[in-house]
Amino acid sequence: MSDILSQYKGCSIEDLPTPSFIIDEEKFDRNCTAMLNNVESLSQQSGLPIKFRAHVKTHKTAKGTLKQLGHGLPLAKRTTRAILVSTLKEAVELLDYQDRQCLDYIDDISYSLPCCVPEFIPLLSNLSRRVDNLQVFVDNIEHLENLRNFGRPVSGKKWSIFIKVDMGTHRAGLAYDSSEFLNLLKKLASPEIKEVVELYGFYAHAGHSYSSTTINDTQALLIEEIKAVNKATQAMCSVDSEFDASNLTLSVGATPTSNSLKLDNKSSLIKLITEELIGKLEIHCGNYCMYDLQQVATGCVQDYEIAGFVLGTVLSSYPSRGEMLSNTGVMSLTREASSIKGFGICVDLQQVLKFKEYSREWYVARVSQEHGILKPTRSWNETTPLSLGTKFAILPQHACITMGQFEYYFVVNSEGVVTDVWAPFQKW
Ligand SMILES: Cc1ncc(COP(=O)(O)O)c(C=O)c1O
Known part of the structure; x- marks a missing residue:
């Protein structure tokens, strides 16, 4: 892990590879x-x-x-x-x-x-x-x-x-x-x-x-x-x-x-x-x-208290069907669910480190192995499409299972700068 840390320490979230898991x-x-x-x-x-x-x-x-x-x-x-x-x-x-x-x-x-x-x-x-x-x-x-x-x-x-x-x-x-x-x-x-x-x-x-x-x-x-x-x-x-x-x-x-x-x-x-x-x-x-969306759904915590998210990238856009494609499929998000619709809520990187209610414009509506299909929460015409190549945060439904998909986590400070890399004791 020291290699990963020396490679990315001091980088900002925007410069990190995707999909990856970030801890605030x-x-x-x-x-x-x-x-x-x-x-x-x-x-x-x-x-x-x-x-x-x-x-x-x-x-x-x-x-x-x-x-x-x-x-x-x-x-x-x-x-x-x-x-x-x-x-x-x-x-x-x-x-x-x-x-x-x-x-x-x-x-x-x-x-x-x-x-x-x-x-x-x-x-x-x-x-x-x-x-x-x-x-x-x-x-x-x-x-x-x-x-x-x-x-x-x-x-x-x-x-x-x-x-x-x-x-x-x-x-x-x-x-x-x-x-x-x-x-x-x-x-x-x-x-x-x-x-x-x-x-x-x-x-x-x-x-x-x-x-x-x-x-x-x-x-x-x-x-x-x-x-x-x-x-x-x-x-x-x-x-x-x-x-x-x-x-x-x-x-x-x-x-x-x-x-x-x-x-x-x-x-x-x-x-x-x-x-x-x-x-x-x-x-x-x-x-x-x-925390995660399942905990937000219990009414005990706010979305902006969630301390970790998946970083993804927008890859393509399909205006005729009102959807976009990201690289956050089931392998990075899992199929966990809650009363909050979808497999994750997308949040702008400018907002995700703040302690203020997030605006929820996009969510992950479907997942296959590596494909994540994003849909707007309102109609396509009322939403500004994300530019291809944009990196964004996805609040996971269930952090415990989602984090299990990643070999390591980037730890960032309140400015979004990587300060550490934590390696989990995964599997058995
Ligand atoms: C036996 C047991 N105890 C405690 C916990 C912790 O629960 P929570 O993550 O809701 O705090 C779990 C979570 O699955 C559990 O399986």
Whole structure:
């Protein structure tokens, strides 16, 4: 990556190759600062020590992770040392980076894919030696049996587990009121499992909060997430009368539900966590550092808060059908969607680094492998066509998936000048 950096450092956005992915560092910093401060305010207002765990899956970079943890952010009122990863590679590469740079900023990693099967347990065991706290995800009795059969990890400690609670998204996890869930807890309470496994906490992620359209809806879902992990804890206490829930971590969040912490009125939330919560609350989320059109569609953020975009070029124009061609096809934009029409909103490069509502004149209406078809948001006759060769920004529908298409990201300052290149820990 140092070659790319030396080639492009100091260049302005207009001089960058397309398609490429650009990160606006000032917006990224603001987004990270805002989330840390929102969690800190909830802690202050409730008088509870609420932890924050940053999911690094959106950008998968070391420098982005540092910012999510609060380093180098002068206005952040707290830092954190806890992360979530979506692949083992993210964890290993972040720890390698930390070692190489002689840093000590991560001491707590949760791997958010329930994967306690024989193929992965030895890898998780090796990872346990490299970090003070490692939590693995469990949502199946067989996971517990597999951990018991393997024995303690190489760290010598017990396996520390998060049990994943399904919030209705039906992706992973179990509903707290299901018989499978109860059977899992009973198994966990058995002496042979207790030898090698200890419960770190319950984990809920309301993936369906992405279809919310107002911040009040997302607050209601945050409350549901908290109630679900609290109910899970009550179930654990009823299964194992000796169980001490006071140190249990109850981890909740998604970017939409965590964004609801921005609301001034948090009285129901604060009442719930101060009067009913049994364990220790933790907020987790990931996409918030970048944002995208899916997050704008939730009503929690504005388009100009999005911290990254695809840079594309206009290649041709077809006035008779009212369309233009760009080089931003499915390979750079993906086919992700939201209630905002199209595969991305086009924004002029003069506007995209500002903190002011964008005018939306063009959007990507269709994509094939390398072709992106642009259509005007009003009629062709009411819109000035873009000149061929113009470079423009496209706000992606889903940053996490879109960023996965790029080998590296150009990081620009508020003047649109490249200051850095971040290389993600892509794939597996
Ligand atoms: C298990 C889990 N937890 C947390 C997150 C973070 O969610 P978000 O990116 O909405 O913050 C994700 C995202 O997909 C996830 O899969």
